[in-house]
Amino acid sequence: MKIYKALLLLSLFMTLIYSCSLPADDEEKETYLEEEDNATAELPWEGETDKFTINAKEGVRLDAPQENGGTAFITIPSTTVRNTRWEFGVHLTFNPSSKNYARFYLASSSNILSGNLNGYYVQIGGVKDNVALYRQNGEQRKLLASGRELMKGNNSPRLYIKVECDNNGYWTFWTRLESENEYTKEKQVKDTDIQSSVCSGIYCVYTKTRSQGFTFHHVQLTNNIETTPNPDDTPDKPETPVDPVLPDYPEEVRGILSFNEVMYDNATDGAEYIELYNPSGITVFVPALKLIRYVDTGSNSTETKTTVILQQPDGNQEISIPPYGYICLTKSAATLIRKHKVSKETIIEISNFPKLTNEDSYLAIMTNEEKSRLIDKCSYFESMHSSSNKRHQGISLEKLSPELPSSTRKNWHSSKDSTGGTPGKINSRE
Structure with missing residues (x-):
């Protein structure tokens, strides 16, 4: 029936x-x-x-x-x-x-x-x-x-x-x-x-x-369309598989993006995030990014804690950052928009965004390729905060200057914004 x-x-x-x-x-x-x-x-x-x-x-x-x-x-x-x-x-x-x-x-x-x-x-x-x-x-x-x-x-x-x-x-x-x-x-x-x-x-x-x-x-x-057993023209063979949307990574990726802000100890009404800055005069397009968090174990060795691929919810869309612009990657875009009163245009929600934890750590942003290439790296340590508070929950680490190297710890300070951070926009100390 x-x-x-x-x-x-x-x-x-x-x-x-x-x-x-x-x-x-x-x-x-x-x-x-x-x-x-x-x-x-x-x-x-x-x-x-x-x-x-x-x-x-x-x-x-x-x-x-x-x-x-x-x-x-x-x-x-x-x-x-x-x-x-x-x-x-x-x-x-x-x-x-x-x-x-x-x-x-x-x-x-x-x-x-x-x-x-x-x-x-x-x-x-x-x-x-x-x-x-x-x-x-x-x-x-x-x-x-x-x-x-x-x-x-x-x-x-x-x-x-x-x-x-x-x-x-x-x-x-x-x-x-x-x-x-x-x-x-x-x-x-x-x-x-x-x-x-x-x-x-x-x-x-x-x-x-x-x-x-x-x-x-x-x-x-x-x-009931007409069937042609022997087509007049030789049919094409299926073309080489291609992705119709995702762009390629640039030939040189070092420095195309840089870390600019890290919220690793979020407030109870906030969310963790990383912010990236485009220091060039052209829009940067990348299909996905690989975020690695690792710690120093002494004797010139490190231990990787998490490795996560960051990409748009629809895997066919690229991540784009406008000239001299910012993007913020987080697990909850709505939380950041509400907490920090920022525009949704610069916030990208990543469903598998990793927990950064409060452990003193290093971050590396890399290409998602068979042989990943380093784009930028930074560290976040409690001692890098510029205030005298014993704990800085709900306060992000921001760069004083986005143009200076991310690995320079003296270029990082506590956010002075009243909401505790400036995800997706110019830093409070700039």
Whole structure:
């Protein structure tokens, strides 16, 4: 009975969307844009629907709270992979980047698109201003086929995308800008790794200024497509796996960032944190950082206490620090914002941020590579505080000058800020 109901739902779903196809290439675009998109609005969307506006006028538009950035997704039931065509239109109000891009999941084993899953998706934007086809296996993503950079230099791209997977596992995708009269065939590739699905869906990665800048419309799924046993063109082999978002570390990492403040003995209403400073005139982008805490055991030897990889909650996003700017890494961003009355823009919450403890220690910030490279190091000792208090709970150690070496203990003093620290902003002693 459950199987029968699922097939009935899928049949009704396919009938509904089949009745409203994308316009033919020779139709007037102006007429098409004026048409209401009832089919997309009436699809059984699930997931984070509170972050989207869904109606016949717009289709599906991201409408997340503007004070926040992050990710958002919605899904529709879809159990087919082979013998399926996906079509949709997309409009962005910005030029996509590694911080603002979208994915349309053609097939997914999970209706939680922000987690691990097995499936296929089309990515719109990222490091390149193109459309690309990917396969995802758990946390791993493999680039199958990359299209032209048709959105390059476009601050309001409008385009249409069509993808087919035939019965033999040949994937073909086409793109068309709104200004173009015909679809352009991008690539064809054979991939049969994943053969089942529970849903299709939309997944957006965005900053707060782009929280309303993604629109998908005229979403259509159809079956019974033509199967080509022997394609005229030799299908591409899947391309070398790449990460579409994470940047590489600079060739020289020593000194690109420096420690600037450490809160290791937080107040009961506060949280531990480290603050980093960018001493250069350019923005620094890194995919992740490795934080090591170690202690001196005497006889010129040390003992490592903790080693933790620090990265954004969404592993596809880089950590960026503006020129001469600050970022603060902590386990609880909300606590720091409330306690120290600072802007959320410079606070990054790291779920696995380690406990620093009150033990006199050394910290090293390094690259997260097979052969890690040192970026900067410092120490925090109770004796480095400039006040005469026996204990300095709730008071951070700050640099007098962020430009001077972090290893110079005389360059560190107790914070003079009334809240006990200045996470993510200029130090109280500067």
